[in-house]
Amino acid sequence: SLRLRRIGRISLPHNYCLLGGRERIRVVCAMYTLHISHNGTFQQVTDLSLISDYVADPQTLLWLDLEAPDEAEVQLLSAEFGFHPLAIEDAVRDHERPKVDSYENYYLLIFYSARYVAGDDLKLHLLNLNLFVGPNYLVTIRRGPISEVQATLDLWRTSNTPIGQNVPRLLHALLDMIVDNYFTLMDQVVDRVEELEDTIFSRFRTEAIQDIFQLKKDLLLLRRVVAPERDVLNVLLRQEMIALRGPEMAYMQDVYDHLVRVTDSIDTYRDLLSSALDSYLSLQSNQLNQLVKVLTLASIILMACSLVAGIYGMNFAHMPELAWPWGYPFALALMLSIGLTLGLFFKSRRWW
Helix, strand or coil: CCCCCCCCCCCCCCEEEECCCCCCCCCEEEEEEEEEEECCEEEEECCHHHHHHHHHCCCEEEEEEEECCCHHHHHHHHHHHCCCHHHHHHHHCCCCCCEEEECCCCEEEEEEEEEEECCCCCEEEEEEEEEEECCCEEEEEECCCCHHHHHHHHHHHCCCCCCCCCHHHHHHHHHHHHHHHHHHHHHHHHHHHHHHHHHHHHHCCCCHHHHHHHHHHHHHHHHHHHHHHHHHHHHHHCCCCHHHCHHHHHHHHHHHHHHHHHHHHHHHHHHHHHHHHHHHHHHHHHHHHHHHHHHHHHHHHHHHHHHHHHHHCCCCCCCHHHHCCCHHHHHHHHHHHHHHHHHHHHHHCCCC
């Protein structure tokens, strides 16, 4: 086990990781990037104490991205931006429900990025992305790498970008990439559903029921995220956010429509999985019924043969066939003929 000890407060670059001695170790990892755009000129800043100056300039667009913020960076959010303590608490806490909270000059949005992580089995992995949206700034807080953040940053920094000096456009680009990746996720779900159907009806693998329940669990988990996110976009579309009024509403309407489609797809595939589960149980029950029927017919044939053997196994002194030299072959032939007769009868009735 690791023994942690405190170290003094020192100045470090924006990406750092410190390791202590061999016996006692202290690990401090912090990652942040601060990007500003002023009249189309982009710059990456390392001095976080200048944030309040950039926020005060309406001609500057600022994006601060924090990954796994430590206590000092959390305090910086309050000092430089003036965020409410409750908003900061929600932003740094994991497993918050997707929502939008309105404050005096900014908004807090909680969204989730979803993807399948490759391994022994595909597992649905959710990463929450917390956003502070202000008049000329965007602050993103996350616990791990989210590809949509870097993709949006690259789009923002390209020449002739449609985002420009516009926070709503920047917010739309980020949310739109997150929601578009849901469609990629649903394509993977479709492939898995089709594979399960082939497994059930063509090869009937008993492990398929585990895959069905796992996929149903993934869809339920995804719906618990997507449905509240749809409500978040619905709140934004009610023109409660001043910054999104006017032409910016069309962009959020586009994201809302995509979320509605994803929600419908989730419900559709959950119904398909329920049908696949019913089909699996029906096939399993049918196989069991077929086995029981075969065993029943076989037991009838054996009982008829046992009747002959029981008659000739009775210990009576006066039985005509006991002294007959062909008695034993005759009994065997009688059993065989009875068994064949019953077998042909069952086959003619299509019971066999």
